[in-house]
Amino acid sequence: MFYLQGAGVGSGIAVGPAYVIQQSVFGAAVQQVESDQLDTEVARLERALQNTSQHLEQTRLEVPDNAPKEIAAFLDAHIMMVNDPTLREETVKFIRESHYSAESALAAHRGELVEVFVNMEDEYLRSKKADVDQVIQQIHQQLLKDYSDPDVSEKSLDGCILVAHDLTPADTVQFMRMKMNAFVTNLGSPISHVAILAGSLQIPAVVGLHGAVSRIAHGTVIAVDARSGSVIVDPDEKTLERLNARREKYERHQNRLLALKDLEPVTLDGKKTTLLANVELPEDVDHALNCGAMGVGLYRTEYLFMNRMHQPSEEEQFQAYVHVVKALKRVTIRTLDLGADKQVDGGRKQGKVAINPALGLRAVRLCLRAVGTFRSQLRAIYRASAFGEVQCMIPMLSNLEELRQVLTIIEEVKQELSSENIVYDPEVKVGGMIEVPAAAITADQFAQALDFLSVGTNDLIQYTLAIDRVDDEVNYLYDPLHCSILRLVKNVLDAGANYDKPVSLCGEMASDGRYTRLLLGMGLRIFSMDPGAIPEVKQIIRQSDVACTVPFVETIMASSDSATRTGQLARLNEHGQPVQLQL
Numbered sequence: 001m002f003y004l005q006g007a008g009v010g011s012g013i014a015v016g017p018a019y020v021i022q023q024s025v026f027g028a029a030v031q032q033v034e035s036d037q038l039d040t041e042v043a044r045l046e047r048a049l050q051n052t053s054q055h056l057e058q059t060r061l062e063v064p065d066n067a068p069k070e071i072a073a074f075l076d077a078h079i080m081m082v083n084d085p086t087l088r089e090e091t092v093k094f095i096r097e098s099h100y101s102a103e104s105a106l107a108a109h110r111g112e113l114v115e116v117f118v119n120m121e122d123e124y125l126r127s128k129k130a131d132v133d134q135v136i137q138q139i140h141q142q143l144l145k146d147y148s149d150p151d152v153s154e155k156s157l158d159g160c161i162l163v164a165h166d167l168t169p170a171d172t173v174q175f176m177r178m179k180m181n182a183f184v185t186n187l188g189s190p191i192s193h194v195a196i197l198a199g200s201l202q203i204p205a206v207v208g209l210h211g212a213v214s215r216i217a218h219g220t221v222i223a224v225d226a227r228s229g230s231v232i233v234d235p236d237e238k239t240l241e242r243l244n245a246r247r248e249k250y251e252r253h254q255n256r257l258l259a260l261k262d263l264e265p266v267t268l269d270g271k272k273t274t275l276l277a278n279v280e281l282p283e284d285v286d287h288a289l290n291c292g293a294m295g296v297g298l299y300r301t302e303y304l305f306m307n308r309m310h311q312p313s314e315e316e317q318f319q320a321y322v323h324v325v326k327a328l329k330r331v332t333i334r335t336l337d338l339g340a341d342k343q344v345d346g347g348r349k350q351g352k353v354a355i356n357p358a359l360g361l362r363a364v365r366l367c368l369r370a371v372g373t374f375r376s377q378l379r380a381i382y383r384a385s386a387f388g389e390v391q392c393m394i395p396m397l398s399n400l401e402e403l404r405q406v407l408t409i410i411e412e413v414k415q416e417l418s419s420e421n422i423v424y425d426p427e428v429k430v431g432g433m434i435e436v437p438a439a440a441i442t443a444d445q446f447a448q449a450l451d452f453l454s455v456g457t458n459d460l461i462q463y464t465l466a467i468d469r470v471d472d473e474v475n476y477l478y479d480p481l482h483c484s485i486l487r488l489v490k491n492v493l494d495a496g497a498n499y500d501k502p503v504s505l506c507g508e509m510a511s512d513g514r515y516t517r518l519l520l521g522m523g524l525r526i527f528s529m530d531p532g533a534i535p536e537v538k539q540i541i542r543q544s545d546v547a548c549t550v551p552f553v554e555t556i557m558a559s560s561d562s563a564t565r566t567g568q569l570a571r572l573n574e575h576g577q578p579v580q581l582q583l
Helices: 035-061 069-083 085-098 102-118 123-127 129-144 169-176 193-201 237-258 282-290 301-305 314-328 363-369 371-387 400-419 437-441 443-449 457-465 483-498 513-522 531-542 546-558 562-573
Strands: 002-005 007-010 013-020 161-164 182-185 204-207 221-225 230-233 274-279 296-300 330-334 389-394 429-434 452-455 503-505 526-529
Touching: 007 193, 013 237, 035 069, 035 085, 035 102, 035 129, 069 085, 069 129, 085 102, 102 129, 161 221, 182 221, 193 204, 204 221, 221 237, 237 531, 274 282, 274 531, 282 314, 282 531, 296 301, 296 314, 296 526, 301 314, 314 330, 314 371, 314 389, 330 371, 363 371, 363 400, 371 389, 371 400, 389 400, 400 429, 400 443, 429 437, 429 443, 437 443, 437 457, 437 483, 443 452, 443 483, 452 483, 457 483, 483 503, 483 513, 483 546, 513 531, 513 546, 513 562, 526 531, 546 562
Parallel strands: 013 161, 161 182, 182 204, 274 296, 274 526, 296 330, 330 389, 389 429, 429 452, 452 503, 503 526
Antiparallel strands: 002 230, 007 204, 013 221, 221 230
16 A cells, blocks of 8 residues: 555545556556567557657648747657657567567657767757657657557446546546546646546546556556545555545535525525536536536536537537526526637647647637637527527637627627527627636726626636646646735626626636635625535535625735735634734
């Protein structure tokens, strides 16, 4: 038995056999194969080399003319490495002579190459070790497409704990449908989209293990504790008893919270709130209903576009939206927010090289570029509005010109539907995600132009504090209590109040009970969150007096000291008294 430590996400404790689907080539355990499998491994290697070369060459052709010259040179060097006959020959030699799998042979040859570069006297040449690693990793990723179990997509992972080097949001959606019990990854951070999915699924996960998953063998019993962020490999009986006791205690607590399902989320001093669910897929509806959601505040539609070769048709989207609308009546559908770490996995032409995807062609920018796709989605949304209260929400707005273009397209779609005698609600409310600092600062302008606003704190924090939310190297800087974040959120809430426009908050702050009273005191009345968080947040709301939160909120927002803000938040949640502000 041994422990691995990472960052816990999701909730609860899970115990089960490890299902290892992918590992980084670096530090992975050596795998050997039988003699009759050698030709298969060689063929796998050759296929991976060819696919990697084609991918790099396609990317090289699409480098924009105004991109730095270093990018093209960088890709040219990688293409040369992949196509170098020595790379193939030496790796095949390891396969045939040592009976290594293609992955292990690639890692072995990588070790030889790296040693050559490390021993070079020239500092510049020594730095080329990184290029070797990047090329080898790309080839390895191609091998992972048929790694170990080519039929994994057809299997059930019920009761298993998924172990991977990394998971994209699309991967996570695929494997959640296979009923994985939990997952652990080398990469990732508690605020990545994958972590958000774990939270919405209410399953335990540990991310950011930094290579440690290579120590987990396929089939080994492991335990995942989301609260502590620990992974226990091959736990003994005593440890299992302790974990099972904690799991039972957690489940009893969750059952007590679910007893609040039919109670109103009203504060002690009579302030009414609305608790909505964030959902990814139509099958999330039952979970939202069981947790007492009053509707859907954020339907993330991009997951309909993932793990497939072709985009969903208008009819397919319509059916998915109607399923949710009929079940929950009040549904806010966010238009496509593809881009950054949410990519279509198949059937999409590789785009130009993005220096920083989070700042590139994503969300509304992508929709205004791919107008045909956008129109199809808007048609499906408006058709679904005939079956319940539907709102349409536009993500990542940064200026009013974008909004004007969107509203023009919406009007054209409505005219099309009317001319085709298709029933829809012409009064569908159109709102905007306020998740870019520019939008938060000019929230008064957006409040006048839109029917409602929704604060997306995940991206707002990322963009305001200049950190990549997916990068676990800098996630320690992710701070919802940062003065700038609180001021921006308050600015949006005030803009909504001034122009009598509803404002919701749909980022992870809404799901975190530590911030519930703070947000209440700032004026928030519409919370949209992972369904599983609704019962706990409702309990906190019902035990809160908004008037009593105001002194704490004022102190927290006025303080320039992080420790003071954190301490005051703790006291607020303990029903304490505010202390004199120390500037």
